[in-house]
Amino acid sequence: MNKSTSWKWAVPAGILMSGMIFAGCAGNAQNDTGAATQQGSTAESTQTGNTGSTNTTENTDTTNKTGQTDTANSSEQTTGNSQTSGSANNTSASNNSSDGQSSSGSSQSNTGSGSTTNDSTGETTNSAAPSGDAASLLQIREQSSLQSTISEKGGKMVVNNPESITVIVNKKRSLPDGYIPPDLVVPNVAFSYSGVLEKSHMRKEAAAALEQLFAASKKDGLDLRAVSGYRSYKRQVSIYKNNVATKGQAYTDRVSARPGTSEHQTGLAIDVSGPGIGYGLEQSFGATKEGKWLKQHAPEYGFVIRYTENGESSTGYTWEPWHIRYIGKAIAQDVTSKGMTLEQYFDEKNMKS
Template identity: 50%
Template sequence: MTQTSCTNDWFGRGSSDSSSKNAATAENAAAGKVKTSTGKSDDDNSGSAANAGSASTDSDKESVSASATSQSSALLAFLRENSPSKTIKKKNGVDYVTNTDSPLILVNKKRELASTYVPHDLVKAKVAFSFSGDSPKQQMRKVAAEALEKLFAGAEKDGIELKAVSGYRSYVSQHAVFNNYVKKNGEQEANTFSAHPGQSEHQTGLAMDVSSASAGYDLTTDFGDTKEGKWLKEHAADYGFIIRYELGKEEETGYMYEPWHIRYVGVFIAQDIKKRGDTLEAYLAQF
Protein backbone atom coordinates (compact mmCIF):
# COMPACT_ATOMS: atom_id res chain seq x y z
CA MET A 1 0.00 0.00 0.00
CA THR A 2 1.35 3.43 -0.93
CA GLN A 3 1.38 5.91 1.95
CA THR A 4 0.44 9.49 1.10
CA SER A 5 -0.92 11.74 3.83
CA CYS A 6 -2.72 11.03 7.06
CA THR A 7 -4.90 12.56 9.78
CA ASN A 8 -6.00 11.30 13.16
CA ASP A 9 -9.21 10.13 11.51
CA TRP A 10 -7.66 7.05 9.91
CA PHE A 11 -8.62 5.07 12.97
CA GLY A 12 -11.76 6.81 14.20
CA ARG A 13 -12.23 7.70 17.85
CA GLY A 14 -12.51 4.11 19.00
CA SER A 15 -8.90 3.19 18.21
CA SER A 16 -6.15 2.38 20.65
CA ASP A 17 -4.21 5.20 22.27
CA SER A 18 -0.96 4.03 20.67
CA SER A 19 -2.47 4.19 17.20
CA SER A 20 -3.81 7.68 17.80
CA LYS A 21 -0.42 8.83 19.10
CA ASN A 22 1.27 7.47 15.98
CA ALA A 23 -1.16 9.42 13.81
CA ALA A 24 -0.58 12.61 15.79
CA THR A 25 3.19 12.16 15.55
CA ALA A 26 2.91 11.81 11.79
CA GLU A 27 0.92 15.04 11.56
CA ASN A 28 3.50 16.93 13.61
CA ALA A 29 6.30 15.52 11.51
CA ALA A 30 4.60 16.62 8.32
CA ALA A 31 4.19 20.09 9.81
CA GLY A 32 7.89 20.24 10.69
CA LYS A 33 7.26 20.20 14.44
CA VAL A 34 9.07 17.06 15.50
CA LYS A 35 10.81 17.08 18.88
CA THR A 36 14.55 17.53 19.01
CA SER A 37 16.92 16.03 21.57
CA THR A 38 16.27 19.01 23.87
CA GLY A 39 12.57 18.16 24.06
CA LYS A 40 11.59 21.32 22.15
CA SER A 41 9.95 21.58 18.77
CA ASP A 42 11.67 23.02 15.72
CA ASP A 43 9.74 26.24 16.28
CA ASP A 44 11.05 26.49 19.86
CA ASN A 45 14.63 26.00 18.69
CA SER A 46 14.57 28.61 15.94
CA GLY A 47 16.95 30.88 17.87
CA SER A 48 19.66 28.24 18.09
CA ALA A 49 19.14 26.73 14.65
CA ALA A 50 22.05 28.67 13.14
CA ASN A 51 24.44 27.18 15.71
CA ALA A 52 23.10 23.68 15.24
CA GLY A 53 23.89 23.77 11.51
CA SER A 54 23.56 20.66 9.41
CA ALA A 55 23.59 18.35 12.44
CA SER A 56 20.18 19.68 13.50
CA THR A 57 18.84 19.29 9.99
CA ASP A 58 20.02 15.69 9.81
CA SER A 59 18.46 14.96 13.20
CA ASP A 60 15.15 16.44 12.12
CA LYS A 61 15.15 14.41 8.91
CA GLU A 62 15.77 11.23 10.89
CA SER A 63 12.91 12.08 13.26
CA VAL A 64 10.52 12.74 10.39
CA SER A 65 11.54 9.51 8.69
CA ALA A 66 11.11 7.49 11.88
CA SER A 67 7.69 8.94 12.66
CA ALA A 68 6.48 8.43 9.09
CA THR A 69 7.58 4.80 9.22
CA SER A 70 5.87 4.37 12.59
CA GLN A 71 2.53 5.79 11.48
CA SER A 72 2.63 3.83 8.22
CA SER A 73 3.27 0.61 10.13
CA ALA A 74 0.46 1.37 12.57
CA LEU A 75 -2.00 1.97 9.74
CA LEU A 76 -1.00 -1.21 7.95
CA ALA A 77 -1.36 -3.19 11.18
CA PHE A 78 -4.81 -1.69 11.75
CA LEU A 79 -5.93 -2.59 8.22
CA ARG A 80 -4.67 -6.14 8.65
CA GLU A 81 -6.53 -6.45 11.95
CA ASN A 82 -9.70 -5.52 10.06
CA SER A 83 -9.13 -7.85 7.13
CA PRO A 84 -12.39 -9.63 6.18
CA SER A 85 -10.77 -13.03 6.72
CA LYS A 86 -9.84 -12.13 10.32
CA THR A 87 -13.11 -10.52 11.39
CA ILE A 88 -15.63 -13.31 10.97
CA LYS A 89 -16.98 -16.10 13.15
CA LYS A 90 -19.32 -18.80 11.90
CA LYS A 91 -22.27 -19.77 14.08
CA ASN A 92 -25.12 -22.04 13.00
CA GLY A 93 -24.02 -21.67 9.39
CA VAL A 94 -24.00 -17.85 9.48
CA ASP A 95 -20.86 -15.68 9.23
CA TYR A 96 -21.01 -12.99 11.92
CA VAL A 97 -18.64 -10.02 12.01
CA THR A 98 -16.46 -9.73 15.09
CA ASN A 99 -14.94 -6.22 14.81
CA THR A 100 -18.16 -4.43 15.69
CA ASP A 101 -16.40 -1.47 17.35
CA SER A 102 -14.18 -0.73 14.36
CA PRO A 103 -14.89 2.04 11.84
CA LEU A 104 -13.85 -0.53 9.22
CA ILE A 105 -16.52 -3.09 10.07
CA LEU A 106 -17.69 -4.80 6.87
CA VAL A 107 -21.35 -5.80 6.79
CA ASN A 108 -22.99 -7.18 3.65
CA LYS A 109 -25.03 -10.13 2.38
CA LYS A 110 -22.30 -12.55 3.43
CA ARG A 111 -21.30 -10.93 6.74
CA GLU A 112 -23.94 -10.31 9.38
CA LEU A 113 -24.51 -8.55 12.67
CA ALA A 114 -26.20 -10.36 15.54
CA SER A 115 -29.84 -9.51 16.16
CA THR A 116 -28.87 -8.23 19.61
CA TYR A 117 -26.13 -5.88 18.41
CA VAL A 118 -26.59 -2.19 19.23
CA PRO A 119 -23.66 0.29 18.95
CA HIS A 120 -22.59 1.42 22.43
CA ASP A 121 -22.02 5.09 21.57
CA LEU A 122 -25.05 6.19 19.56
CA VAL A 123 -25.75 9.93 19.63
CA LYS A 124 -28.13 12.19 17.75
CA ALA A 125 -26.42 13.83 14.78
CA LYS A 126 -26.83 17.60 14.99
CA VAL A 127 -27.79 18.17 11.36
CA ALA A 128 -30.96 19.02 9.44
CA PHE A 129 -33.28 16.07 8.79
CA SER A 130 -35.95 15.59 6.16
CA PHE A 131 -38.56 14.92 8.85
CA SER A 132 -39.65 16.51 12.12
CA GLY A 133 -39.68 15.02 15.59
CA ASP A 134 -37.31 12.59 17.26
CA SER A 135 -36.39 9.22 15.82
CA PRO A 136 -33.65 6.59 16.23
CA LYS A 137 -32.93 7.32 12.54
CA GLN A 138 -31.27 10.55 13.69
CA GLN A 139 -28.59 8.59 15.52
CA MET A 140 -25.11 7.50 14.51
CA ARG A 141 -22.04 6.37 16.39
CA LYS A 142 -20.36 9.38 17.97
CA VAL A 143 -17.36 9.56 15.62
CA ALA A 144 -19.61 9.29 12.56
CA ALA A 145 -22.12 11.84 13.87
CA GLU A 146 -19.37 14.39 14.49
CA ALA A 147 -17.96 13.79 11.01
CA LEU A 148 -21.43 14.17 9.48
CA GLU A 149 -21.88 17.50 11.25
CA LYS A 150 -18.63 18.74 9.73
CA LEU A 151 -19.70 17.49 6.30
CA PHE A 152 -23.01 19.34 6.50
CA ALA A 153 -21.23 22.49 7.65
CA GLY A 154 -18.82 22.21 4.74
CA ALA A 155 -21.69 21.75 2.32
CA GLU A 156 -23.49 24.80 3.68
CA LYS A 157 -20.33 26.85 3.32
CA ASP A 158 -20.29 25.88 -0.37
CA GLY A 159 -23.94 26.82 -0.82
CA ILE A 160 -25.16 23.22 -0.73
CA GLU A 161 -28.19 22.31 1.38
CA LEU A 162 -28.35 18.67 2.42
CA LYS A 163 -30.74 16.88 4.71
CA ALA A 164 -30.23 13.59 6.48
CA VAL A 165 -32.92 10.97 5.94
CA SER A 166 -32.02 7.78 7.78
CA GLY A 167 -29.15 6.78 10.04
CA TYR A 168 -29.16 4.04 12.69
CA ARG A 169 -31.65 1.24 12.22
CA SER A 170 -32.05 -1.66 14.63
CA TYR A 171 -32.29 -5.30 13.60
CA VAL A 172 -36.02 -5.26 14.33
CA SER A 173 -36.57 -2.06 12.34
CA GLN A 174 -34.62 -3.44 9.38
CA HIS A 175 -36.77 -6.57 9.48
CA ALA A 176 -39.89 -4.42 9.11
CA VAL A 177 -38.33 -2.28 6.36
CA PHE A 178 -37.26 -5.29 4.30
CA ASN A 179 -40.62 -7.04 4.67
CA ASN A 180 -42.45 -3.91 3.51
CA TYR A 181 -40.29 -3.73 0.38
CA VAL A 182 -40.91 -7.42 -0.31
CA LYS A 183 -44.67 -6.88 -0.11
CA LYS A 184 -44.43 -3.87 -2.41
CA ASN A 185 -41.78 -4.97 -4.93
CA GLY A 186 -41.31 -8.70 -4.50
CA GLU A 187 -38.32 -10.34 -2.83
CA GLN A 188 -36.10 -10.51 -5.91
CA GLU A 189 -36.26 -6.75 -6.51
CA ALA A 190 -36.16 -5.91 -2.80
CA ASN A 191 -32.86 -7.78 -2.53
CA THR A 192 -31.22 -5.32 -4.94
CA PHE A 193 -31.73 -2.28 -2.74
CA SER A 194 -32.76 -3.38 0.75
CA ALA A 195 -30.86 -5.52 3.23
CA HIS A 196 -32.08 -8.48 5.19
CA PRO A 197 -32.01 -7.84 8.95
CA GLY A 198 -28.47 -8.27 10.25
CA GLN A 199 -27.01 -7.40 6.84
CA SER A 200 -27.68 -3.66 6.92
CA GLU A 201 -24.96 -1.04 7.36
CA HIS A 202 -27.51 1.10 9.15
CA GLN A 203 -27.29 -1.25 12.14
CA THR A 204 -23.59 -0.38 12.49
CA GLY A 205 -24.41 3.26 13.25
CA LEU A 206 -21.80 4.36 10.68
CA ALA A 207 -24.12 4.98 7.72
CA MET A 208 -26.49 7.80 6.80
CA ASP A 209 -28.84 8.28 3.87
CA VAL A 210 -28.72 11.87 2.58
CA SER A 211 -30.90 13.77 0.12
CA SER A 212 -31.91 17.28 -0.93
CA ALA A 213 -34.90 19.39 -1.93
CA SER A 214 -33.96 19.03 -5.60
CA ALA A 215 -34.50 15.27 -5.23
CA GLY A 216 -37.69 15.75 -3.22
CA TYR A 217 -35.80 14.41 -0.19
CA ASP A 218 -36.31 10.97 -1.74
CA LEU A 219 -33.72 8.21 -1.85
CA THR A 220 -33.42 8.03 -5.60
CA THR A 221 -30.61 7.54 -8.10
CA ASP A 222 -31.59 10.94 -9.52
CA PHE A 223 -29.95 12.46 -6.44
CA GLY A 224 -26.59 11.60 -7.97
CA ASP A 225 -27.29 14.01 -10.84
CA THR A 226 -28.22 16.95 -8.62
CA LYS A 227 -25.69 19.59 -7.58
CA GLU A 228 -26.03 18.31 -4.02
CA GLY A 229 -25.36 14.73 -5.05
CA LYS A 230 -22.36 15.77 -7.12
CA TRP A 231 -20.97 17.79 -4.21
CA LEU A 232 -21.40 14.82 -1.89
CA LYS A 233 -19.58 12.48 -4.26
CA GLU A 234 -16.72 14.96 -4.63
CA HIS A 235 -16.30 15.92 -0.98
CA ALA A 236 -17.57 13.05 1.20
CA ALA A 237 -14.09 11.54 1.54
CA ASP A 238 -12.72 14.81 2.93
CA TYR A 239 -14.90 14.19 5.98
CA GLY A 240 -14.26 10.45 6.27
CA PHE A 241 -17.19 9.09 4.25
CA ILE A 242 -17.46 6.96 1.12
CA ILE A 243 -20.35 6.50 -1.29
CA ARG A 244 -20.86 2.92 -0.21
CA TYR A 245 -22.76 1.59 -3.22
CA GLU A 246 -21.21 3.06 -6.34
CA LEU A 247 -22.47 2.85 -9.91
CA GLY A 248 -21.02 -0.13 -11.76
CA LYS A 249 -20.04 -1.93 -8.55
CA GLU A 250 -23.28 -3.82 -8.02
CA GLU A 251 -21.71 -7.28 -8.31
CA GLU A 252 -19.12 -6.44 -5.66
CA THR A 253 -21.43 -4.78 -3.14
CA GLY A 254 -24.57 -6.80 -3.81
CA TYR A 255 -26.70 -3.67 -4.10
CA MET A 256 -27.81 -1.20 -6.74
CA TYR A 257 -26.24 2.25 -7.10
CA GLU A 258 -27.13 4.38 -4.07
CA PRO A 259 -25.65 7.89 -4.36
CA TRP A 260 -27.43 8.86 -1.15
CA HIS A 261 -25.88 6.23 1.13
CA ILE A 262 -22.67 7.39 2.80
CA ARG A 263 -20.58 5.34 5.18
CA TYR A 264 -17.97 6.55 7.68
CA VAL A 265 -14.53 4.88 7.54
CA GLY A 266 -12.19 7.74 8.53
CA VAL A 267 -10.61 10.48 6.43
CA PHE A 268 -7.40 8.84 5.24
CA ILE A 269 -9.03 5.54 4.32
CA ALA A 270 -12.01 7.26 2.66
CA GLN A 271 -9.64 9.32 0.52
CA ASP A 272 -7.59 6.25 -0.35
CA ILE A 273 -10.70 4.27 -1.34
CA LYS A 274 -11.87 7.17 -3.50
CA LYS A 275 -8.45 7.49 -5.16
CA ARG A 276 -8.34 3.79 -5.96
CA GLY A 277 -11.97 3.56 -7.06
CA ASP A 278 -12.47 0.55 -4.80
CA THR A 279 -15.51 -0.74 -2.99
CA LEU A 280 -15.06 -1.30 0.74
CA GLU A 281 -15.07 -5.04 0.04
CA ALA A 282 -12.23 -4.81 -2.50
CA TYR A 283 -10.21 -2.37 -0.41
CA LEU A 284 -10.23 -4.43 2.78
CA ALA A 285 -9.63 -7.70 0.92
CA GLN A 286 -6.12 -6.47 0.01
CA PHE A 287 -5.02 -6.84 3.61
Protein backbone atom coordinates in the same frame (compact mmCIF):
# COMPACT_ATOMS: atom_id res chain seq x y z
CA MET B 1 -21.54 -5.12 27.58
CA ASN B 2 -25.23 -5.03 28.20
CA LYS B 3 -26.36 -3.60 24.89
CA SER B 4 -29.88 -2.96 26.04
CA THR B 5 -28.60 -0.86 28.92
CA SER B 6 -26.35 1.09 26.57
CA TRP B 7 -29.27 1.86 24.32
CA LYS B 8 -31.35 3.23 27.18
CA TRP B 9 -28.65 5.70 28.05
CA ALA B 10 -28.15 6.73 24.47
CA VAL B 11 -31.77 7.13 23.52
CA PRO B 12 -34.60 7.98 25.90
CA ALA B 13 -37.38 5.42 26.01
CA GLY B 14 -39.86 7.77 24.43
CA ILE B 15 -37.65 8.30 21.43
CA LEU B 16 -36.97 4.60 21.11
CA MET B 17 -40.63 3.74 21.23
CA SER B 18 -41.50 6.38 18.66
CA GLY B 19 -38.83 5.06 16.35
CA MET B 20 -40.16 1.52 16.72
CA ILE B 21 -43.85 2.34 16.52
CA PHE B 22 -43.38 4.35 13.39
CA ALA B 23 -40.95 2.00 11.70
CA GLY B 24 -41.27 0.62 8.16
CA CYS B 25 -40.39 0.85 4.48
CA ALA B 26 -42.29 -0.21 1.38
CA GLY B 27 -44.20 0.40 -1.78
CA ASN B 28 -47.42 1.92 -0.55
CA ALA B 29 -46.49 3.19 2.89
CA GLN B 30 -45.22 6.31 4.60
CA ASN B 31 -41.95 7.93 3.65
CA ASP B 32 -38.49 7.68 5.19
CA THR B 33 -38.00 11.43 5.05
CA GLY B 34 -40.88 11.90 7.45
CA ALA B 35 -41.77 15.17 5.73
CA ALA B 36 -43.83 14.07 2.76
CA THR B 37 -43.86 11.24 0.25
CA GLN B 38 -40.76 10.88 -1.92
CA GLN B 39 -39.36 8.58 -4.55
CA GLY B 40 -36.11 6.83 -3.95
CA SER B 41 -34.39 3.84 -2.49
CA THR B 42 -31.78 2.60 -0.11
CA ALA B 43 -29.95 -0.67 0.28
CA GLU B 44 -32.52 -1.44 2.93
CA SER B 45 -35.48 -0.36 0.84
CA THR B 46 -37.47 -1.21 -2.26
CA GLN B 47 -36.47 0.14 -5.64
CA THR B 48 -38.12 0.36 -9.05
CA GLY B 49 -36.04 -0.91 -11.89
CA ASN B 50 -37.52 0.71 -14.97
CA THR B 51 -36.80 4.41 -14.68
CA GLY B 52 -33.11 4.63 -13.97
CA SER B 53 -33.99 6.04 -10.57
CA THR B 54 -34.36 3.78 -7.60
CA ASN B 55 -37.47 3.85 -5.50
CA THR B 56 -37.23 3.73 -1.73
CA THR B 57 -39.76 2.29 0.61
CA GLU B 58 -39.03 2.20 4.27
CA ASN B 59 -40.82 1.97 7.61
CA THR B 60 -40.89 5.00 9.87
CA ASP B 61 -43.24 7.69 11.05
CA THR B 62 -44.42 10.49 8.85
CA THR B 63 -44.51 14.08 10.01
CA ASN B 64 -46.22 16.97 8.31
CA LYS B 65 -44.68 20.30 7.36
CA THR B 66 -45.40 21.82 10.72
CA GLY B 67 -43.41 19.11 12.48
CA GLN B 68 -46.42 17.42 14.06
CA THR B 69 -46.98 13.72 13.63
CA ASP B 70 -49.26 13.24 10.66
CA THR B 71 -49.60 9.47 10.42
CA ALA B 72 -48.44 6.47 12.36
CA ASN B 73 -48.36 3.48 10.06
CA SER B 74 -46.32 0.32 10.05
CA SER B 75 -44.73 1.22 6.73
CA GLU B 76 -43.52 4.20 4.75
CA GLN B 77 -42.83 5.22 1.21
CA THR B 78 -40.60 7.74 -0.47
CA THR B 79 -42.02 9.32 -3.59
CA GLY B 80 -40.94 12.13 -5.78
CA ASN B 81 -42.10 15.60 -4.80
CA SER B 82 -41.59 15.97 -1.07
CA GLN B 83 -41.35 19.29 0.71
CA THR B 84 -39.80 19.74 4.12
CA SER B 85 -40.28 22.39 6.71
CA GLY B 86 -36.69 23.55 6.78
CA SER B 87 -33.90 22.29 8.93
CA ALA B 88 -34.86 20.25 11.94
CA ASN B 89 -32.22 21.20 14.43
CA ASN B 90 -31.85 18.31 16.80
CA THR B 91 -30.58 19.17 20.19
CA SER B 92 -27.91 16.54 20.68
CA ALA B 93 -24.64 17.78 19.21
CA SER B 94 -22.40 14.80 18.77
CA ASN B 95 -19.05 16.53 18.93
CA ASN B 96 -19.35 18.04 22.35
CA SER B 97 -17.90 16.71 25.54
CA SER B 98 -21.16 15.77 27.21
CA ASP B 99 -21.32 12.20 28.39
CA GLY B 100 -25.09 12.45 28.33
CA GLN B 101 -25.04 11.69 24.63
CA SER B 102 -23.19 8.41 24.94
CA SER B 103 -23.86 5.06 26.48
CA SER B 104 -22.69 4.55 30.03
CA GLY B 105 -20.07 1.89 30.46
CA SER B 106 -19.47 1.38 26.73
CA SER B 107 -16.39 2.07 24.70
CA GLN B 108 -16.11 5.52 23.16
CA SER B 109 -14.54 6.25 19.83
CA ASN B 110 -11.78 8.82 20.04
CA THR B 111 -10.26 11.06 17.46
CA GLY B 112 -6.72 9.86 17.60
CA SER B 113 -5.17 6.88 15.89
CA GLY B 114 -4.84 3.46 17.44
CA SER B 115 -7.50 1.39 19.16
CA THR B 116 -9.73 1.29 22.21
CA THR B 117 -10.81 -1.62 24.35
CA ASN B 118 -14.38 -2.20 25.44
CA ASP B 119 -14.19 -2.78 29.20
CA SER B 120 -17.36 -4.88 29.16
CA THR B 121 -16.42 -7.29 26.38
CA GLY B 122 -12.66 -6.98 26.16
CA GLU B 123 -13.04 -6.36 22.44
CA THR B 124 -10.41 -4.15 20.84
CA THR B 125 -11.82 -1.80 18.25
CA ASN B 126 -10.22 0.62 15.83
CA SER B 127 -10.81 4.23 16.77
CA ALA B 128 -10.59 7.15 14.40
CA ALA B 129 -8.67 7.15 11.15
CA PRO B 130 -5.00 6.16 11.24
CA SER B 131 -2.30 8.40 9.85
CA GLY B 132 -2.32 8.51 6.07
CA ASP B 133 1.04 6.84 5.47
CA ALA B 134 0.97 3.61 3.49
CA ALA B 135 2.33 1.43 6.30
CA SER B 136 -0.33 2.57 8.77
CA LEU B 137 -3.10 2.11 6.26
CA LEU B 138 -1.87 -1.35 5.34
CA GLN B 139 -1.76 -2.32 9.01
CA ILE B 140 -5.36 -1.24 9.51
CA ARG B 141 -6.44 -3.09 6.37
CA GLU B 142 -4.76 -6.27 7.57
CA GLN B 143 -6.28 -6.02 11.04
CA SER B 144 -9.72 -5.37 9.57
CA SER B 145 -9.54 -7.72 6.59
CA LEU B 146 -12.66 -9.56 5.51
CA GLN B 147 -10.94 -12.84 6.23
CA SER B 148 -9.84 -12.03 9.79
CA THR B 149 -13.06 -10.40 11.05
CA ILE B 150 -15.64 -13.13 10.44
CA SER B 151 -16.75 -16.28 12.23
CA GLU B 152 -19.45 -18.89 11.65
CA LYS B 153 -22.16 -18.76 14.29
CA GLY B 154 -25.50 -20.52 14.20
CA GLY B 155 -25.24 -21.29 10.52
CA LYS B 156 -24.38 -17.74 9.43
CA MET B 157 -21.24 -15.69 9.06
CA VAL B 158 -21.03 -13.05 11.80
CA VAL B 159 -18.55 -10.18 12.12
CA ASN B 160 -16.36 -10.24 15.22
CA ASN B 161 -15.57 -6.51 15.20
CA PRO B 162 -19.04 -4.88 15.24
CA GLU B 163 -17.88 -1.78 17.15
CA SER B 164 -14.92 -1.03 14.91
CA ILE B 165 -15.29 1.89 12.52
CA THR B 166 -13.84 -0.43 9.86
CA VAL B 167 -16.49 -3.14 10.28
CA ILE B 168 -17.81 -4.50 6.99
CA VAL B 169 -21.45 -5.61 7.02
CA ASN B 170 -23.13 -6.89 3.87
CA LYS B 171 -25.34 -9.70 2.61
CA LYS B 172 -22.75 -12.29 3.57
CA ARG B 173 -21.59 -10.69 6.83
CA SER B 174 -24.15 -10.30 9.64
CA LEU B 175 -23.95 -8.34 12.85
CA PRO B 176 -24.19 -10.30 16.13
CA ASP B 177 -27.74 -11.04 17.24
CA GLY B 178 -29.20 -8.17 19.25
CA TYR B 179 -26.38 -5.77 18.40
CA ILE B 180 -26.97 -2.10 19.30
CA PRO B 181 -24.18 0.47 18.83
CA PRO B 182 -22.80 1.63 22.19
CA ASP B 183 -22.71 5.39 21.69
CA LEU B 184 -25.63 6.55 19.57
CA VAL B 185 -26.28 10.29 19.49
CA VAL B 186 -28.22 12.72 17.32
CA PRO B 187 -25.97 14.81 15.05
CA ASN B 188 -26.68 18.53 15.08
CA VAL B 189 -27.51 18.81 11.38
CA ALA B 190 -30.54 19.60 9.23
CA PHE B 191 -32.91 16.65 8.74
CA SER B 192 -35.54 16.11 6.07
CA TYR B 193 -38.20 15.78 8.78
CA SER B 194 -39.03 17.26 12.15
CA GLY B 195 -38.50 15.66 15.52
CA VAL B 196 -36.10 12.99 16.73
CA LEU B 197 -36.64 9.41 15.57
CA GLU B 198 -34.68 6.19 15.75
CA LYS B 199 -33.20 6.92 12.32
CA SER B 200 -31.97 10.33 13.55
CA HIS B 201 -29.08 8.65 15.37
CA MET B 202 -25.49 7.77 14.51
CA ARG B 203 -22.49 6.68 16.49
CA LYS B 204 -20.78 9.56 18.24
CA GLU B 205 -17.65 9.75 16.09
CA ALA B 206 -19.60 9.45 12.84
CA ALA B 207 -22.10 12.08 14.01
CA ALA B 208 -19.34 14.57 14.74
CA ALA B 209 -17.88 14.00 11.29
CA LEU B 210 -21.31 14.45 9.70
CA GLU B 211 -21.69 17.80 11.44
CA GLN B 212 -18.41 18.95 9.91
CA LEU B 213 -19.43 17.71 6.46
CA PHE B 214 -22.79 19.47 6.62
CA ALA B 215 -21.17 22.69 7.86
CA ALA B 216 -18.81 22.63 4.87
CA SER B 217 -21.66 22.02 2.42
CA LYS B 218 -23.66 24.88 3.91
CA LYS B 219 -20.65 27.15 3.58
CA ASP B 220 -20.61 26.27 -0.11
CA GLY B 221 -24.25 27.30 -0.42
CA LEU B 222 -25.78 23.81 -0.47
CA ASP B 223 -28.73 22.38 1.43
CA LEU B 224 -27.94 18.79 2.39
CA ARG B 225 -30.41 17.04 4.68
CA ALA B 226 -30.00 13.87 6.71
CA VAL B 227 -32.69 11.31 5.90
CA SER B 228 -32.01 7.97 7.57
CA GLY B 229 -29.21 6.87 9.90
CA TYR B 230 -29.36 4.10 12.51
CA ARG B 231 -31.78 1.27 11.78
CA SER B 232 -32.53 -1.32 14.45
CA TYR B 233 -32.93 -5.03 13.81
CA LYS B 234 -36.66 -4.80 14.56
CA ARG B 235 -37.13 -2.08 11.98
CA GLN B 236 -35.17 -4.07 9.40
CA VAL B 237 -37.56 -6.99 9.89
CA SER B 238 -40.53 -4.76 9.11
CA ILE B 239 -38.83 -3.23 6.07
CA TYR B 240 -37.73 -6.54 4.62
CA LYS B 241 -41.09 -8.25 5.06
CA ASN B 242 -42.89 -5.36 3.47
CA ASN B 243 -40.53 -5.33 0.50
CA VAL B 244 -40.96 -9.05 -0.07
CA ALA B 245 -44.73 -8.68 0.09
CA THR B 246 -44.80 -5.81 -2.41
CA LYS B 247 -41.85 -6.56 -4.70
CA GLY B 248 -41.15 -10.27 -4.40
CA GLN B 249 -38.32 -12.23 -2.84
CA ALA B 250 -35.82 -12.18 -5.71
CA TYR B 251 -36.04 -8.46 -6.36
CA THR B 252 -36.00 -7.61 -2.66
CA ASP B 253 -32.80 -9.57 -2.11
CA ARG B 254 -31.11 -7.47 -4.79
CA VAL B 255 -31.97 -4.13 -3.24
CA SER B 256 -32.86 -4.70 0.41
CA ALA B 257 -30.83 -5.99 3.35
CA ARG B 258 -32.02 -9.02 5.23
CA PRO B 259 -32.43 -8.27 8.94
CA GLY B 260 -29.09 -8.21 10.70
CA THR B 261 -27.12 -7.42 7.55
CA SER B 262 -27.96 -3.73 7.19
CA GLU B 263 -25.02 -1.34 7.42
CA HIS B 264 -27.41 1.16 8.97
CA GLN B 265 -27.48 -1.02 12.10
CA THR B 266 -23.81 -0.21 12.72
CA GLY B 267 -24.66 3.46 13.32
CA LEU B 268 -21.92 4.44 10.88
CA ALA B 269 -24.05 4.96 7.77
CA ILE B 270 -26.62 7.58 6.83
CA ASP B 271 -28.69 8.50 3.78
CA VAL B 272 -28.62 12.16 2.76
CA SER B 273 -30.35 14.17 0.07
CA GLY B 274 -30.99 17.64 -1.27
CA PRO B 275 -33.70 19.96 -2.62
CA GLY B 276 -33.03 19.10 -6.26
CA ILE B 277 -35.01 15.88 -5.83
CA GLY B 278 -37.28 16.99 -3.02
CA TYR B 279 -35.00 15.42 -0.40
CA GLY B 280 -35.83 11.97 -1.76
CA LEU B 281 -33.54 8.98 -2.17
CA GLU B 282 -33.04 8.22 -5.83
CA GLN B 283 -30.15 7.79 -8.22
CA SER B 284 -30.81 11.16 -9.83
CA PHE B 285 -29.43 12.68 -6.62
CA GLY B 286 -25.98 11.90 -8.02
CA ALA B 287 -26.52 14.44 -10.80
CA THR B 288 -27.60 17.28 -8.48
CA LYS B 289 -25.20 19.88 -7.17
CA GLU B 290 -25.49 18.39 -3.68
CA GLY B 291 -24.84 14.90 -5.00
CA LYS B 292 -21.79 15.99 -6.96
CA TRP B 293 -20.44 17.94 -4.00
CA LEU B 294 -20.96 14.95 -1.70
CA LYS B 295 -19.09 12.58 -3.98
CA GLN B 296 -16.16 14.99 -4.21
CA HIS B 297 -15.91 16.10 -0.58
CA ALA B 298 -17.26 13.23 1.56
CA PRO B 299 -13.81 11.57 1.89
CA GLU B 300 -12.38 14.78 3.37
CA TYR B 301 -14.64 14.21 6.38
CA GLY B 302 -14.18 10.45 6.65
CA PHE B 303 -17.10 9.22 4.52
CA VAL B 304 -17.32 7.16 1.33
CA ILE B 305 -20.17 6.61 -1.09
CA ARG B 306 -20.78 3.08 0.10
CA TYR B 307 -22.57 1.61 -2.91
CA THR B 308 -20.73 2.85 -5.96
CA GLU B 309 -21.97 3.19 -9.51
CA ASN B 310 -20.09 0.15 -10.78
CA GLY B 311 -19.70 -1.77 -7.56
CA GLU B 312 -22.78 -3.99 -7.41
CA SER B 313 -20.82 -7.18 -8.08
CA SER B 314 -18.68 -6.36 -5.05
CA THR B 315 -21.12 -4.77 -2.60
CA GLY B 316 -24.24 -6.68 -3.62
CA TYR B 317 -26.27 -3.49 -4.05
CA THR B 318 -27.05 -1.10 -6.87
CA TRP B 319 -25.64 2.43 -6.98
CA GLU B 320 -26.79 4.65 -4.12
CA PRO B 321 -25.24 8.12 -4.38
CA TRP B 322 -27.11 9.16 -1.21
CA HIS B 323 -25.76 6.45 1.13
CA ILE B 324 -22.56 7.48 2.89
CA ARG B 325 -20.55 5.44 5.36
CA TYR B 326 -18.12 6.78 7.97
CA ILE B 327 -14.77 4.99 7.87
CA GLY B 328 -12.31 7.69 9.01
CA LYS B 329 -10.55 10.35 6.94
CA ALA B 330 -7.34 8.53 5.97
CA ILE B 331 -9.11 5.35 4.94
CA ALA B 332 -11.93 7.17 3.16
CA GLN B 333 -9.45 9.14 1.08
CA ASP B 334 -7.35 6.06 0.34
CA VAL B 335 -10.36 3.95 -0.66
CA THR B 336 -11.62 6.71 -2.94
CA SER B 337 -8.23 7.33 -4.55
CA LYS B 338 -7.95 3.62 -5.34
CA GLY B 339 -11.45 3.50 -6.81
CA MET B 340 -12.37 0.52 -4.63
CA THR B 341 -15.41 -0.56 -2.70
CA LEU B 342 -14.88 -1.33 0.99
CA GLU B 343 -15.19 -5.04 0.20
CA GLN B 344 -12.33 -4.76 -2.28
CA TYR B 345 -10.24 -2.56 -0.01
CA PHE B 346 -10.38 -4.95 2.95
CA ASP B 347 -9.95 -8.14 0.93
CA GLU B 348 -6.54 -9.61 1.68
CA LYS B 349 -5.96 -10.52 -1.96
CA ASN B 350 -5.94 -6.80 -2.83
CA MET B 351 -3.42 -5.77 -0.19
CA LYS B 352 0.16 -5.09 -1.12
CA SER B 353 2.98 -4.21 1.21
